[in-house]
Amino acid sequence: MKKELLKFAAFALLVMLMPLAFKGGYLMNVLVFVGINTMLSIALNLLLGYAGQISLGHAGFFGLGAYLSGILTASYGWNAWLAMPLAAVTVGILAYLIGFPILKLKGHYLAMATLGLGIIIYIVFNETVDLTGGPSGLSGIPNLAIGGLRFDSDVKNYYLVWGFTLATVLFALNLANSRVGRALRAVHDSEVAARVVGVNSRLLKVQIFAVSAIFSSLAGSLYAHTMTFISPASFGFNFSVELLTMVVIGGLGSIYGSFLGAALLTLLPEFLRAAHDYDIIIYGALLMVMVMFMPGGLVRGVPELYRKLIKLKGGADHA
């Protein structure tokens, strides 16, 4: 446990010191999105990696958080700090209610149902023009502020978003090591066996679904208040798939893995920009190569690779 805490402290320190290295360049802006995507990946990982339930509709919850926050603050003049928890609670309740029928489904039926849910939410964003501004988007969302401190620059937003992200990491680590986490893993391995030893697997799945939705919604609110403009295109099926990819590439069931996956897939397009029209091909090929050579995700694959390299080097020295 102590080791866990030390690891987290080191991670947090690194996150806090990062801005010193960049002095407010545009990469700060990208790192803000790394933070938001890390939150989302962890949320999805709780569901997929721990409880073993797939979701192809998480962009919907992300979008609901963003739109609820955005509409309440931009159109109704609410305080953002009030809108954010209200959005999260609303999305949580919605997920809880819809979780009962949806999580009864298994395998590809579950994939299909969550996909459908995501698409329905996306269409609602597009069609309720009076409320959401429709496909043209919603602008004029205020930045968050504490007293006189307005989070209106990349550096300020960085600390804001990463504050939430670190809290999410801490929460997820705690959850994973708690009784609930163990019960979840039992459900993952065998639902029947878990039921036999007294885990209310159905309720547990629904609860984790709701928790996952709540964190996604919080990430959505943060997104809305840092971007100050949102449009439905950011919350479509493609983004749900991208989130899934982040979780798997990072490593299923690993919190730090989710961070690595989110960081890699958010930063990758920045590196690939130099490749111009070839970027999309390289991106696709990299995804495939990574799953082929690191089937356990970055969090397991990188240390393994490192060990192999050491061995190789050792072998060379012997020779």
Place this chain on the structure above:
Amino acid sequence: MKKIQIVCSFIMLSLVCSTISFAADTIKIGALFSVTGPASFLGGPERNTAQMVVDEINKAGGVKGRKLELIVYDTAGDATKAVQLATKLIKNDKVVAIVGPSTSGESMAVIPVAEKEHIPLVSCAASIKITEPVKKWVFKTAQNDALAVAKIYEHLQKIKQTNVAILTVSDGFGSSGREQLKAQAEKHGIKILSDDTYGPKDTDMTAQLTKIRGSQAQAVIVWGTNPGPAIIAKNARQLGIKTPLYMSHGVSSKKFIELAGDASEGLRLPSGRALVADMLPKSDPQKKSLLSFLKDYQNHFKAEADTFGGHAWDAVMLVKNAIEKGGDSPAAIRDQLEKTRNFSGISGIFNFSESDHAGLTKDAFVMIEIKNKDWMIVK
């Protein structure tokens, strides 16, 4: 912790790489175009045109003896990416002005960045919301969709066909058009009998058209960009709909005629003058700009230019003129942009002022009809 170190070193590396590219003594202009993604039909010609104009300016000696440098990024039609890249242009590349983005959604997303960093933005997108209300640092070159709607409605009023059905695409372009179609109807005495939408990736619109056929509409107005309207034209032909179809300026390129084939015969749309430049009278003030743009584009890319590239032509030329008159600081460019009067561009004749950052009137459009797979001006 090893993994984190690796990630960090990657980040550092890219930072170093991105700061290397700077050359002394050039004036840097940033450009955001959606060269890939769903709006590539806009971003592609826009990037080509912008680069071409900058090359031509430099060949002719640059601006006040200094060369222009255009830094183009591809936003892929993604609002989040557009914001990141706008930040990158301003903070890392230190540009003095930005042309683009290509779409209204991206432009709306980028506006707060330009306003906050005090960098003039000359958007190439159509939505009226970009410059209304007026934002201090934001201008645009594409004709307002409001003007296109007014042009169609005036035409319909003239030929006394005032009962219409509208069919709009459910993306930024279509919903902005739909808003304008509904808002201006009453003013022009137009009655909207049926109001339908279709998805940008839909492949069959016979259901919507069947519904429209059942109404008493005298004209159908379709608001979308390729390929949707081409499919609609074909569907309408399949259903034997005789009601005349009106399209938006979003399909004003030869591509549309190619896609819709025979079904495009007789369709009408409002369009910028670039499509019909050779048919314009000699006295038309835009004719000179238009012909030089069309000729340059043909020489550079061995392809026919369309009105979309024209938005970028106008944007770069406006910025260049502003630099010539006022100097290369962002604030001076902004002030000079606002003072632009009677600039004959591709999209129309621009007159910016403190209360108008779009600068065009509905005369920027002409009604054209498709006849024998070519454009004709409707008198």
Place this chain on the structure above:
Amino acid sequence: MQFDQVLQYALSGLSTGAIYALIGIGFSIIYNATGIINFAQGEFVMLGGMLTLFFLELLKVPIWGAIPCAIAVSTVAGLLFERLAIRPLRQPTPINLVIITIGGSILIRGLAMLLWGKDTHALPPFSGDEPIAIGGATILPQHLWILGITIVIIAINKFYFYHTISGKAMRACAYNRRAAGLVGIDVRRMVLFSFIISSAMGAVAGIIVAPLTMVAYDMGVMLGLKGFCAAIIGGMSSGIATVVGGLLLGVLESLGAGLISSGYKDAIAFIILLLLLFLRPQGLFGKPESERV
């Protein structure tokens, strides 16, 4: 509401639905042989359309030569995909396979964009475009082609799976891969076969739909998604159930657009599907089965 309107909605829905069905069967065949949900299935649809255009316009091959060429090249692409990406996988867990196919679809789409550009292109219909009237509603000759070819392909499928050795072997794999292996079936070969068959079917779907929908490098995304839905409604069957699933989806969309709201048409279709799934969690056509522990 008039009868001929509803008839038109139904006919339009059926012809779109037939395409969903054809793509859906491609999903099912691979799923049954391997347990993979192949997210790259839509890209084979795109390849069919784009390659036909390529042979027709750029290499000037006549249409009746271009189509077989397009199917052949798409099939080779499917074969390569299985050999290079699916077979070498060290830990073929379902989720890893999903990501591989997502990566594959991005790669194929990117290559198509690079090779053939980003423009949309029109393809000529197989036999003219004079509308045919059916009791107040109209369809195009191309719609008849779509319905006809779909029926033929389903018949061939049926024959293959029930009356040939290799088809029966593939069904055995679908039922229980390990048992199939024990009785001497080369399971890996069946996996390869499944990719070959479904990429060919995807290409056919792309070719027959292209004259109506036009082709572009990104046309596979939406069609793939709809085909996936069709397959799931049909309970991942490679037979008639998926066809019913596709037709149902097509008709629901068309009726939704015509009678309720065109903006919400996809949402209407999905809400009905969700409700059906909630009422029958085992799938529309599945029988409740006891859980294996």
